[in-house]
Amino acid sequence: xxxxxxxxxxQSPGVLGAALLLTNAALATEAPSEKLANAADPASITIExxxxxxxxxxxxxxxxxxxxxxxxxQLALSVAPDADVAVEPTNLVNGESPTQMEPQTVATAxxxxxxxSEFVSASSEASVPxxxxxxxxxxxxxxxxxxxxxxxxxDLEQINEYSEVTDALEQVTSVSQLSxxxxxxxxxxxxxxxxxxxxxxxxxxxxxxxxxxxxTRYEFAAGLNACLERVNELIAASVAxxxxxxxxxxxxxxxxxxxxxxxxxxxxxxxxxxxxxxxEANQFSTTTxxxxxxxxxxxxxxxxxxxxxxxxxxxxxxxxxxxxxxGYRARLNFDTSFTGQDLLRTRLEARSIPNLSNYDITxxxxxRTGIDGQNNGIFLDDLYYRFPVGNGKGQVYxxxxxxxxxxxxxxxxxxxxxxxxxxxxxxxxxxxxFRGPEGTGVALKYAFNDKFKLNLGYLxxxxxxxxxxxxxxxxGYSTGLQLLFNPSPKIxxxxxxxxxxxxxxxxxxxxxxxxxxxxxWIANRPFGDNSTTTENLGFQANWRLSKNFELGGWFGSTWxxxxxxxxxxxxxxxxxxxxxxxxxxKEGGLGGLIVGMPPKVTSHDxxxxxxxxxxxxxxxxxxxxxxxxxxxxxxxxVVTNPDHNSNNSTIVVGTLRTQFRF
Numbered sequence: 001x002x003x004x005x006x007x008x009x010x011q012s013p014g015v016l017g018a019a020l021l022l023t024n025a026a027l028a029t030e031a032p033s034e035k036l037a038n039a040a041d042p043a044s045i046t047i048e049x050x051x052x053x054x055x056x057x058x059x060x061x062x063x064x065x066x067x068x069x070x071x072x073x074q075l076a077l078s079v080a081p082d083a084d085v086a087v088e089p090t091n092l093v094n095g096e097s098p099t100q101m102e103p104q105t106v107a108t109a110x111x112x113x114x115x116x117s118e119f120v121s122a123s124s125e126a127s128v129p130x131x132x133x134x135x136x137x138x139x140x141x142x143x144x145x146x147x148x149x150x151x152x153x154x155d156l157e158q159i160n161e162y163s164e165v166t167d168a169l170e171q172v173t174s175v176s177q178l179s180x181x182x183x184x185x186x187x188x189x190x191x192x193x194x195x196x197x198x199x200x201x202x203x204x205x206x207x208x209x210x211x212x213x214x215x216t217r218y219e220f221a222a223g224l225n226a227c228l229e230r231v232n233e234l235i236a237a238s239v240a241x242x243x244x245x246x247x248x249x250x251x252x253x254x255x256x257x258x259x260x261x262x263x264x265x266x267x268x269x270x271x272x273x274x275x276x277x278x279x280e281a282n283q284f285s286t287t288t289x290x291x292x293x294x295x296x297x298x299x300x301x302x303x304x305x306x307x308x309x310x311x312x313x314x315x316x317x318x319x320x321x322x323x324x325x326x327g328y329r330a331r332l333n334f335d336t337s338f339t340g341q342d343l344l345r346t347r348l349e350a351r352s353i354p355n356l357s358n359y360d361i362t363x364x365x366x367x368r369t370g371i372d373g374q375n376n377g378i379f380l381d382d383l384y385y386r387f388p389v390g391n392g393k394g395q396v397y398x399x400x401x402x403x404x405x406x407x408x409x410x411x412x413x414x415x416x417x418x419x420x421x422x423x424x425x426x427x428x429x430x431x432x433x434f435r436g437p438e439g440t441g442v443a444l445k446y447a448f449n450d451k452f453k454l455n456l457g458y459l460x461x462x463x464x465x466x467x468x469x470x471x472x473x474x475x476g477y478s479t480g481l482q483l484l485f486n487p488s489p490k491i492x493x494x495x496x497x498x499x500x501x502x503x504x505x506x507x508x509x510x511x512x513x514x515x516x517x518x519x520x521w522i523a524n525r526p527f528g529d530n531s532t533t534t535e536n537l538g539f540q541a542n543w544r545l546s547k548n549f550e551l552g553g554w555f556g557s558t559w560x561x562x563x564x565x566x567x568x569x570x571x572x573x574x575x576x577x578x579x580x581x582x583x584x585x586k587e588g589g590l591g592g593l594i595v596g597m598p599p600k601v602t603s604h605d606x607x608x609x610x611x612x613x614x615x616x617x618x619x620x621x622x623x624x625x626x627x628x629x630x631x632x633x634x635x636x637x638v639v640t641n642p643d644h645n646s647n648n649s650t651i652v653v654g655t656l657r658t659q660f661r662f
Contacts, residue, residue: 187220187257190250195223200230221261224254288336293329295371295419296658297353300324303651306364306642322361327353329371329419331381341392347382347402351375356653357517364642365518366598366615367651368425371418394446397457399439401464405498406434408443408457409482412492412542413552414580415592420623423635423655427594427619430556431516432574433496433538437461437476437506456481461506469503476506480536490544498536504529504564514560515572519599520611520644523572526601530564542578550580558599568605574598576617586625594619594637600644611644621655633657 194200200223231251255262284290301322329351336344352374356367384399384407397403406416411429415422422428436459443457462475469475480498487493502514513524514534526532535558542552558572576596584591595618600611621635634656642648 187254190254194227194231194247194250198227198230198234200227221258221265224251224258225262225265227251228255285336287338288334291333291335292662293331293333293419294660295329296660297327297329297369297371297655298325298657299327299356299369299653299655301356301362301367301651301653303362303642304649305360305362306645306648306651322356325354327351329353333382339387342385342387344385345382347380348378349375349381350378362642362651364639364648364651365513365515365521365524366426366617366639366642367653368518369653369655370421370423370425370428370657372425389444390446393448394444397443397445399441399443399459401439403441403443403459404438405436405457405459405478405480408445408455408459409434409496410445410453410455410484410494412484412494412540413554413578414542414550414582414590415578415594419657419659420590420631420633422592422594422619423621423633423657424594424617424619424637424653425516426518426574426596426598426617427576427578427592427637430496430538430540430554430574430576431518432514432534432536432556432558432572432599433480433498435513435516436478436498436500436536437502438478439463440472441477451486453484453486454481455484462503470505476503477501492542494538494540496536496538496540498534498538500534500536501563502532502534504531507532514558515574515599519572519574520601520615522601522604522609522611523599526560526570526572526604526609527562527564527566527568530562530566533561533563535559542580548581548584550582551578552580553577553596556599570601570605570609571603572599572601574600584622588625588628588631590623592619592621592623592635598639598644613641613644613646615639615641615644629661631659633659 228251231247302320305321330349332348334346334348336346338344351371353369353372354361354374355372356362356369357365361367380401382399382402384397384401384403386395386397388394389396397408399407406429411434413421413429415427416429418428425431428434438459439461440463441457441459443455443459445453445455447453458477458479460472460475460477462470463472465471465475478498478500480496480500482494482496485493500514507525507527508529514526514532515523517524536556537558538554538556540552540554542550544550553576555575556573560570560572562568574597576594579593581591583589595616598615598617600614601609602611604610617637617639619635619637621633623631623633625631636652636654639651639653642651
């Protein structure tokens with residue numbers, strides 16, 4: 001037997017494979033030689049035995065696959081006695097591991113007459129597409145001459161050396177056992193072959209095919225489903241010469257191995273179709289998206305009422321006149337886009353949060369929170385349109401209502417948002433350059449590159465009136481520009497300039513105060529109700545030193561000129577230093593510390609109207625995101641010498657803000 005076996009090995013690599021399979025099977029089952037000889041009946045040759053017979057034209061190793069008993073029974077292929085077994089040659093894909101073997105198609109010598117639905121292909125983990133090329137024929141016969149294990153000796157050891165590597169690399173017997181489908185799997189290669197021949201997949205939505213990228217089983221099932229539909233179309237069209245029986249067998253095997261994924265995929269498609277139909281039947285608009293925000297605001301203030309004011313309302317001294325309160329603000333944004341790049345913003349708002357600066361509460365503008373106002377009814381807060389220019393580098397804003405300076409200018413501080421930023425009005429940003437007469441106008445925001453940006457605009461506060469002294473150009477207005485410089489993604493620097501005109505109507509109604517409704521009363525109305533112009537210069541910067549720490553701040557200076565009832569002038573300054581702690585304790589969280597001086601009149605033609613003392617604003621808060629839609633922000637701020645007057649007691653304000661977004 002030894003000489004016969006060695007001569008056989010020299011003659012054909014295919015016979016070597018057959019001997020190797022039979023030898024390993026003998027070792028695994030420890031069957032006696034008599035049973036091994038009986039098992040060589042050609043009528044019981046399984047597909048595993050046939051698959052092991054392959055030519056070795058290239059430099060290949062053989063893979064051993066451990067199939068379970070049930071798998072062997074399922075894949076068993078009955079061959080008529082004395083029939084020849086024809087095996088297709090193995091073709092390796094360039095670059096593939098030499099230990100991977102192409103799945104072989106086993107056929108009998110008799111013509112195939114069974115329908116394609118009865119075709120069962122061999123199970124394999126091969127890495128090349130299934131081919132239909134003619135195979136060399138090898139005769140598997142006279143297998144009774146198998147010697148007992150005791151007589152195999154060194155020849156058996158030599159043969160086992162050939163299969164040592166294959167035995168060490170145990171592999172699964174079906175692609176359904178894999179969590180992902182890899183480009184080296186038989187199923188992947190088989191589907192790829194079908195795709196190339198029938199054009200059932202064009203690629204991914206981004207225009208790429210990604211032929212060497214691993215895919216999930218659900219992605220594979222989607223591709224298989226596309227090929228099934230394509231082949232069905234060809235069959236229905238009676239294009240018999242395009243669809244081969246071998247391809248039908250491959251498709252059947254793939255369909256069986258991915259039956260669960262195909263069923264799940266179809267179920268998902270049906271569910272998506274139902275949801276899409278429901279959304280189309282009940283959608284609000286094809287061009288408009290609804291976004292909303294609700295703020296719950298709880299707060300209280302401690303400290304004596306400020307009494308020594310020159311311009312503000314005088315009030316008798318009262319110890320801690322403030323009560324705890326619970327307010328709200330609700331916004332609905334209807335964002336409409338006609339081209340996909342433009343935006344028509346329509347905002348409805350309702351709010352009821354007390355203004356703590358009222359004379360019967362704290363009587364100082366320095367106590368105001370980031371949100372206040374008691375307009376219980378629903379009103380139109382924003383109405384403007386934005387569209388791109390300059391190949392998308394610029395954005396033009398045209399506002400009919402609610403277009404503000406903080407919509408035109410960019411704040412580099414992380415505390416600028418009313419719903420998610422600072423809890424105080426002063427702590428959000430520089431009040432003298434980001435607030436003023438506003439509401440209606442036009443603006444341009446233009447980015448020259450990723451480092452330089454220019455913002456400019458003109459806004460009017462009484463544009464909706466046509467009577468004399470009001471209108472688009474004769475009422476209160478703000479015009480200015482902002483230059484932004486970002487030398488790196490972590491550093492932002494901004495320089496702002498505003499020219500503002502406050503009409504007597506603005507000053508009397510206190511709708512537009514010179515210092516943005518914070519600071520001392522004199523800093524906001526240095527000339528009483530008389531019309532005033534101001535030149536405002538602001539500088540702000542922010543530096544992200546690490547992932548969880550940012551250092552920033554601003555400085556603002558205002559030069560005010562009286563335009564009615566006199567020609568007095570005044571100078572007003574404010575500053576702040578900010579420390580931000582993003583993503584502390586939780587991703588999306590924000591801690592903040594602010595120390596600054598609210599707007600103060602440092603010089604005035606009437607010396608009695610100067611602020612002789614200095615107030616310091618100290619604030620701390622932390623925004624904790626419960627999830628992507630809800631965030632809670634507890635915080636407090638302290639104002640020393642309110643209204644820049646040392647005769648006034650320190651005021652402490654505590655708040656709890658809850659933000660809901662949808």
